[in-house]
Amino acid sequence: MGSKPVTNVQEPGDLDRKDGIWSCNTLEKAASLIQSHGPLHLLNYVQGEFQTTSSTKPPYIDSYEPKTGTAYAKVPCTQPDDVEAAIRAAKLAFPGWSKTPCAERSRYLRRVSELIQEHRELLAVWESIDQGKTIERARIEVDRAAANFSYFSTFILHEQTAARMVDSAWLTYEHRSPAGVFALISPWNMPLYLLTWKIAPCLAFGCTAVAKPSEVTSMSAFLLSSLFKKANIPAGVINIVFGDGPTTGSTLVASSLINGVSFTGSTATGINIRRMVAAQINKHLSLELGGKNPTLVFSDAMSNGHRDRTISVAASAAFENQGEICLCGSRIYVERAVYDEFVQSFTDYVSQKYTLGKTVGAVASLQHYAKVRSYLQLATDEGVTFKLGGVPDALDNVDSTGGYWIAPTILTNVAPTSALQKDEIFGPVVTITPVDSEEEAVGLANDSEYGLAAVLLTADGGRMRRVGEQLEAGLVWVNGWLVRELGTPFGGMKSSGVGREGGEYSRDVFTVVRTVHLPAY
Known part of the structure; x- marks a missing residue:
């Protein structure tokens, strides 16, 4: 069975409600909501909708507020069947999104950037609560998240390619196309910023994705899902599932329908990812790992x-x-x-x-x-x-x-x-x-x-x-x-990783290149 739409979500998936999470643009308001509401239940975002898992009693992971040590949210530990359903949604969306003109993809990304800016303080509040960072640090990271979408929205409007002549008889040129469906896995230390660092170029270059944030810090990814929905990103282009590494992450990375993995996290997990995909030689890998x-x-x-x-x-x-x-x-x-x-x-x-x-x-x-x-x-x-x-x-x-x-x-x-x-x-x-x-x-x-x-x-x-x-x-x-x-x-x-991301280096991650040879006659 796959996932099913939720029809009775009270909070916090609805952007239009003013009495819930989207009204919490101060730490005091957020604390009051948590105290009165109890644990906030996060939902997966698949095929343009917030969805529960297919299990009638899905396992949940308690998410704790680091500054108080109290549980304030419940994160679904998405099971393999539901992960595969999200991957299939991304696979289904890929042909249409990959052929969407760059100018149109650019408009979608600019709109997401604008929405992040509009909700800057609210996103910073929940990032501070979820990760433990100061509100000042959280604001910096929200600004950088908006910049990620803004930057790649314009980058794709000014692409270049290389052309060469062979003995004046042949013209050869490099042609790039989107690589397919990606698993995007981000860590708990800078949740929104590092997740958008992956999603923005992935979508910009015409790929679709299933993203999984850390189960320790999932709130900003959940809120970002609502912004994708408000920006009218086509269904299935970006899907976000929650869960741990052994269950959710491993299923996502190992799937034969996944064409590439962009991961930021520990070196130990990066080694495990390479082992899991060793036989899938076609998979693109970008691994940003530990540092000392x-x-x-x-x-x-x-x-x-x-x-x-x-x-x-x-x-x-x-x-x-x-x-x-x-x-x-x-x-x-x-x-x-x-x-x-x-x-x-x-x-x-x-x-x-x-x-x-x-x-x-x-x-x-x-x-x-x-x-x-x-x-x-x-x-x-x-x-x-x-x-x-x-x-x-x-x-x-x-x-x-x-x-x-x-x-x-x-x-x-x-x-x-x-x-x-x-x-x-x-x-x-x-x-x-x-x-x-x-x-x-x-x-x-x-x-x-x-x-x-x-x-x-x-x-x-x-x-x-x-x-x-x-x-x-x-x-x-x-x-x-x-x-x-x-x-x-x-x-x-x-041991700090393989691959590079940023500008044309992200293009290398999310595209495949072919050389086309044309005769002069």
């Missing part, structure tokens, strides 16, 4: 005129969004001549600027809280120096915790072989290590299985290129962090 990113601080970066920027950039790279960004610089290497000065200034700055409940949110889940805490306990066991922070209390009862709060933590005297230096902790934890030379800094920065991002802080123009071009990272920032131009390639080296 270095920040390199040289002595000239601590000179007058540069020092304040250096401290600010290093701190934001370490603690923005509670360190729950795959691009965060969690390993700081500082030239020994300014090491003590940097550690003191950095610690003072972080203690003043990054405070729990104000500029630092809660970590996303109880499970993640326990993971980060285990590394802080390891730091204690290894005799590491805590310049800031400590080991938080153990939490056992998910319903009465008061939230999953971990203070910004700065560690020094950490051995290079420690798991604290090697593993992706993905929380508000940073290590600071002295180095004696440029060569040592580069060697330690590259001494990682990961290669996603790096930050280089220096006033030396020659070093900017010399070191920047040696760092084994897909993205390198010099004297800044998290600046994005959406046409540049996004992705990592080594």
